[in-house]
Amino acid sequence: MxxxxxxxxxxxxxxxxxxxxxxxxxxxxxxxxxxxxxxxxxxxxxxxxxxxxxxxxxxxxxxxxxxxxxxxxxxxxxxxxxxxxxxxxxxxxxxxxxxxxxxxxxxxxxxxxxxxxxxxxxxxxxxxxxxxxxxxxxxxxxxxxxxxxxVNPILYKVGMAPDVGIGNIANLIPATRSAIAHLYGCLPTQVCAKLVGHHYFSHCVPRHGLPPQRLEPSFNLTYWIDGEERTGEHSAEAIFGCVAREFSRLGGVEGQYLTAMSAVTVLENLHAEHEVRVHGPGPQGLPGGYPVKVGMGKVLLDLPYGVTREEAIQVNEAGQRLDGIQLIRADGTAVFGEAQMQVMQRELNFAMAEMRVSDAAAWAEELGSKYLAYAGDTQHHSSHHTGVAAHAAGHRAFAC
Missing domain, CATH: 3.40.50.720 (NAD(P)-binding Rossmann-like Domain)
Incomplete structure (x- = not known):
């Protein structure tokens, strides 16, 4: 074979x-x-x-x-x-x-x-x-x-985008399907869900439920049960609150099992002879996460009927701002949010208003040094933290 x-x-x-x-x-x-x-x-x-x-x-x-x-x-x-x-x-x-x-x-x-x-x-x-x-x-x-x-939309601006990402929005789909099934009293396998949302949204929901909604929506959810659309019959607060309460899971190193499984779903189907519906961040160099179809060596958007590509991008750009990236310029330069960078300034003495793609390695070197100093300083405050600086340094050897 x-x-x-x-x-x-x-x-x-x-x-x-x-x-x-x-x-x-x-x-x-x-x-x-x-x-x-x-x-x-x-x-x-x-x-x-x-x-x-x-x-x-x-x-x-x-x-x-x-x-x-x-x-x-x-x-x-x-x-x-x-x-x-x-x-x-x-x-x-x-x-x-x-x-x-x-x-x-x-x-x-x-x-x-x-x-x-x-x-x-x-x-x-x-x-x-x-x-x-x-x-x-x-x-x-x-x-x-x-x-x-x-990373994918920034690299797209300089002609080097990966085809798709894994994890993040994909990691939220099993719990979202399970929550909808719990509310309807059916099996998760009877539920199909399409979710548009940035890393910020997929990170927040499992921990806190639906984040506070601002003027701009930070997600778009469409769902079906046994092929019949039922979107809106239960509120987003009920669904994502159920995710946080009923389907709370291990995170950290152990939690990467879910990310690994989302990677497997994409990797095994990229060259399938038919299209397979999955979710993934950064498809075609777009910001945030989307429902996609993979197969036959291609990655295609799989948005629900009535949700345009432009609307999905706007939802993800709203989440991107909440995650601390104000905008990505046409040349790939990332402009960072003031509130988020103020936290970095206060905690790490690190300030970066914007970053060109070509300067990423230099900024990473400075940020890594500032974090190691910060992590090492905690040894004076907590015996729990012995070895953290070495642990962090180990992760600077290109491994996540």
Whole structure:
């Protein structure tokens, strides 16, 4: 059986969890690329041996890939040797979850900045990867896991957008279907839901229910039961409140299982012979998250009837502003929200009003240094935090 080549970039926890699901199914020729070749090789051996427990022989290879500016040419050579059909980018200079390891009071203070101001940590390696992809394997389908709601539309502005993202809005769909089923007294499999919303919305709902609604809507929900549209019969407050109350789940490292499963849903169906309906952030370089169709090597929008592309973009741009990115200019420059950046200034002594794509690596270096100083300082306040600085530094090795 001919297997497509799947390359996963970034040998962190999301890479591992995705491989743990995919490997026993044995549908791909697997490749893992990381700056830490020893860790990547040991991960590949773990996956290979674990699959053999189920008597499955998995073909999996490790490669060195360093997503720094100076290594783009070398990375392009590596990609040319692999010739992947699909690339899953899991690389990040600092995982979103690192700040959750802070003492509760400091985490609560810093978390008010939302994810937007951390954009450099996700954009810099993705930008380096996409330049190597464009040089060596421009026909490869690229799936981005690193803040795709914002990274994908920024890279689109400079002609380097990944095809789609994973997680975020996709992670909210199972709980939304389950909540609707709970309210109607039916099975979740009888419910079909299409949800438009940014990372901010998908991050807020499982924790707090429906966020306060402002003048601009931050989501659009359409749902059906057994093929019959029932949108509006239950309020959004009831549905998303039910998500937070009845379907509260583990987060953090364990919670990435849900993100890994959303990645699997996309990866396994990108080259399907028919279109499969899923959800994903950043399709076609658009901001935020959307219902999409994947299959036959394509990613297409799958908006419900009556919701235009422009309306869906406006909803996501409203969420983008709540997440701390005021706008993305035509040249890819990100302009950050004042309120969110004030939190970064107060907590980390870090100020960044706007950022050009080409400056992402430099901003990431400064932000990483400021965070390590902040995290290290907490050792004076809490014995709980011993080793956090080292933990954060480890995540700056391109793994999420």
């Amino acid at each position: 001919h297997r497509k080549k799947l390359l996963i970039v970034g040998g962190g926890n999301l890479c591992l969890q995705t491989l743990q699901i995919l490997a026993p199914r044995n549908q791909f020729e697997f490749h893992v690329a990381s700056r830490n070749i020893e860790q990547a090789t040991r991960m590949c051996n773990l996956i290979r041996l674990a699959a053999l427990q189920q008597n499955v022989t998995v073909e999996i290879h490790s490669h060195r890939l360093d997503l720094r500016e100076a290594c783009i040419g070398r990375n392009a050579e590596t990609l040319l040797k692999i010739r992947p059909d699909i690339i899953l980018n899991c690389a990040s200079l600092q995982s979103w979850r690192v700040i959750t390891q802070l003492p509760a009071e400091r985490f609560a203070a810093l978390d008010q900045a939302q994810l937007g101001p951390w954009l450099p940590m996700h954009l810099a390696p993705a930008y380096a990867l996409m330049r190597a992809v464009k040089q060596s394997c421009p026909k490869s389908l690229v799936v981005n896991a690193a803040f795709p709601d914002a």
